[in-house]
Amino acid sequence: MHPDSEDVQKSVRSYMIVFAMLMVFTLVTVGVARLSFAVPVAIAVALIIAAMKGAMVAGVFMHLSHEKRWVYGTLVLTVVFFAALLLLPVITSLDSLATGNPWVR
């Protein structure tokens, strides 16, 4: 057996717990979508639940909860560039050419 096989054996229980929670959150996502929330609220709720599910997959299945600094550093850089990727097209649609407002630079 590998030296840390006992740790892995303990982790198996957390994998099953996360699996059960992911199933529950999937059903909650579908259930919440059937409620007639306003669009911004529906989007916010759906993305919050998706983010929670993603955090469980990343933290437990991908072992991100106890990784090395180089991995965290890579991901911090990725988040910064990802945020820029999402924001840049939105920002470009706010200039005077898009809004037709000459007072907007």
Next chain:
Amino acid sequence: MNIPYTVEARPDSGLANGKLGIWLFLASEVMLFGALFSTYILLRVGADTWPHGELSVPLGAVNTIILIGSSVTMVMAWASLKMNNWGRHRMFLALTFLLALVFLVNKYFEYEEHLLAGEGPNHNTFLAIYYTLTGLHGLHIVGGMIVMGYFLGPGAGLWRRNPAQFTNRIEYTGLYWHFVDLVWIFLFPVLYLL
């Protein structure tokens, strides 16, 4: 020639080469899917109307459950190797492959239903971004299946020669697979529910 740090960690990073490599690759994948999610946001915000109810929510939910299940079997395939249980590893890896196949079969029926109704990518903007996002995701599923097929087939021989290196390769495959699952976790509500 022996490539160093395929099993033992580098003294500077504390990681084996493959672990850092796969995370750097996943970082690039975040940018790829991020660009398409950004496209979706821009298209939807700029549209006067946006279709609802075009996709089958039950089918999407079933596919979500299938992919989450495959993530569990994938991590169990790695955990079985850490516990030196070759038989259970083979079972869980084969199960992951099968679940991925079922996901693709469901996707095929979903695409077929729309295409037979004349609802291709040129039908409307929503379907254009839907086919792009899910098509690219589907290609990633196929890529993962090819890797799993290799480790179920000819690649399995590395377990006898260097079990630690084989375990690491399964771990890296798992990291990729969990990322594919993660993308779908966001795709499902964005495309099917909102």
